[in-house]
Amino acid sequence: MNGSLNLRAGANGARILGFGDYRPRRIVTNEEISRRVDTDDEWIRTRVGISERRFAGADESIVDMSVAAAGKALANSGVLAEDIDTVIVATCTAPAPIPGLAPEVAHRLSIGTPGAYDLNAACAGFCYGLSAAADAIRSGSSRYALVIGAERLTDWTDQDDRGTCIIFGDGAGAAVVAASDTPGIGPVVWGSDGEKSRAISVADRFSYMEMDGRSVYRWATTRLADSARRACELAGVDIGDIDAFVPHQANLRIVDSMVKTLKFKDDIAVARDIVTSGNTSSASIPLALTAMIERGEVKTGDTALLLGFGAGLTYAGQVIICP
Ligand SMILES: CC(C)(COP(=O)(O)OP(=O)(O)OC[C@H]1O[C@@H](n2cnc3c(N)ncnc32)[C@H](O)[C@@H]1OP(=O)(O)O)[C@@H](O)C(=O)NCCC(=O)NCCS
Incomplete structure (x- = not known):
C-alpha cells in the first residue's frame, strides 16, 4: 500500500431542482396569545413583525411534516424518490436524540x-444542510439529495413566557438537490460564535428554551452583513444583482435592518414570511422560498441569497439559482 486511496469522481456542481413546504393547520393569532400572557397585537407586530404563526398538532410530528414538505419538493423537482441517495433533516427540536x-x-x-442523518445547526440548519449536500455531490458521495428543515419549536417553548412564546412556530421546508454541470449552489460562508452559546438555549430535557433577545438582536444586525457580502463574492455575483434575499425569519426588524445595510437593488424580492409563520428556525428559509416561488415573486433562474443564523450561535449563507 502506497498510502493513497482512490476517490470517487464527483459532479462539477449541485443545483436545487425543487422546493416544498408544509405549514401546520392550526393558525395562532396574536390575539389568542394575548389571552394567555400579558402582551398585545400592537407590541408583537411592532417589536417582531409577527401577526400569526402555526402550531403543529399531535398528528403533525417533525417526521410527518418533513415527509409532506419533501414529498412536495420531489413532485416539484420531477425527481423520483427512488433516485434520492442522501437525506438530511436539519432540526434542533427533535423529540429524542x-x-x-x-x-x-x-x-x-x-x-x-x-445515507440519512439529522443535523443540528439551529436556525442556520437548512443552509448547513444545503452546503453538506452540495459538497457530497461534488465529491461523488451523492447524486440526488433531499435537504429538509423541520421544527416543532412549540414543544420546547414555554407558552407562559411572553419573551419567547410570541416568536416561535412550527413547520417544514425541503429542497431536492442534484448533480449539475452548471453549479446553482454557491460556496457557503459559515461560522459560529460559541462564546454566545447561552444566548439561546434549552438547559436539559425537562426545560424550555431561554433566550437573551437583546444580545441575539445585536449580533444578528451587526455581525452577519460581511458574511452575506462574502457569499455573493465567492459565488461571483454582485450583491446589487441579487434577485431575492431570503434570510432566516427571526424577527422582521432584523430582516429590514439587513436589507438596509446590504444595499441591494431597489426591486429585490425580500422574504417576510415571518409575518404569518413566526420564527420556524431551520424551516424558515425553505418555507419562505417555497411561498415566494408560488406567488411568482421569485422566478426560475433568479439568484437568491440565503442567510441562516441562530442558536450556537451559528450562521451560514450562500447564493443559489432558483429552480
Ligand atoms: C425578543 C425581543 C422581541 C424583545 O424585544 P426587546 O425590545 O429586546 O425587549 P426586552 O426584552 O428588552 O423587553 C422590553 C420590555 O418589554 C417587555 N416585554 C417582553 N416581551 C413582551 C411581550 N411579548 N409583550 C409585551 N411586553 C413584553 C419586557 O418585559 C420589558 O419590560 P420592562 O421594560 O418593563 O422590563 C427582541 O429582543 C428580539 O426580537 N430579539 C431577537 C430574538 C430572535 O431573533 N431570536 C431568534 C433568533 S434565531
Whole structure:
C-alpha cells in the first residue's frame, strides 16, 4: 500500500431542482396569545413583525411534516424518490436524540436505503444542510439529495413566557438537490460564535428554551452583513444583482435592518414570511422560498441569497439559482 486511496469522481456542481413546504393547520393569532400572557397585537407586530404563526398538532410530528414538505419538493423537482441517495433533516427540536429522524423520513417516502442523518445547526440548519449536500455531490458521495428543515419549536417553548412564546412556530421546508454541470449552489460562508452559546438555549430535557433577545438582536444586525457580502463574492455575483434575499425569519426588524445595510437593488424580492409563520428556525428559509416561488415573486433562474443564523450561535449563507 502506497498510502493513497482512490476517490470517487464527483459532479462539477449541485443545483436545487425543487422546493416544498408544509405549514401546520392550526393558525395562532396574536390575539389568542394575548389571552394567555400579558402582551398585545400592537407590541408583537411592532417589536417582531409577527401577526400569526402555526402550531403543529399531535398528528403533525417533525417526521410527518418533513415527509409532506419533501414529498412536495420531489413532485416539484420531477425527481423520483427512488433516485434520492442522501437525506438530511436539519432540526434542533427533535423529540429524542435516538434515533435520528432522517431514516424514518426516507422510509416513509419510499426512498429505499439512502445515507440519512439529522443535523443540528439551529436556525442556520437548512443552509448547513444545503452546503453538506452540495459538497457530497461534488465529491461523488451523492447524486440526488433531499435537504429538509423541520421544527416543532412549540414543544420546547414555554407558552407562559411572553419573551419567547410570541416568536416561535412550527413547520417544514425541503429542497431536492442534484448533480449539475452548471453549479446553482454557491460556496457557503459559515461560522459560529460559541462564546454566545447561552444566548439561546434549552438547559436539559425537562426545560424550555431561554433566550437573551437583546444580545441575539445585536449580533444578528451587526455581525452577519460581511458574511452575506462574502457569499455573493465567492459565488461571483454582485450583491446589487441579487434577485431575492431570503434570510432566516427571526424577527422582521432584523430582516429590514439587513436589507438596509446590504444595499441591494431597489426591486429585490425580500422574504417576510415571518409575518404569518413566526420564527420556524431551520424551516424558515425553505418555507419562505417555497411561498415566494408560488406567488411568482421569485422566478426560475433568479439568484437568491440565503442567510441562516441562530442558536450556537451559528450562521451560514450562500447564493443559489432558483429552480
Ligand atoms: C425578543 C425581543 C422581541 C424583545 O424585544 P426587546 O425590545 O429586546 O425587549 P426586552 O426584552 O428588552 O423587553 C422590553 C420590555 O418589554 C417587555 N416585554 C417582553 N416581551 C413582551 C411581550 N411579548 N409583550 C409585551 N411586553 C413584553 C419586557 O418585559 C420589558 O419590560 P420592562 O421594560 O418593563 O422590563 C427582541 O429582543 C428580539 O426580537 N430579539 C431577537 C430574538 C430572535 O431573533 N431570536 C431568534 C433568533 S434565531
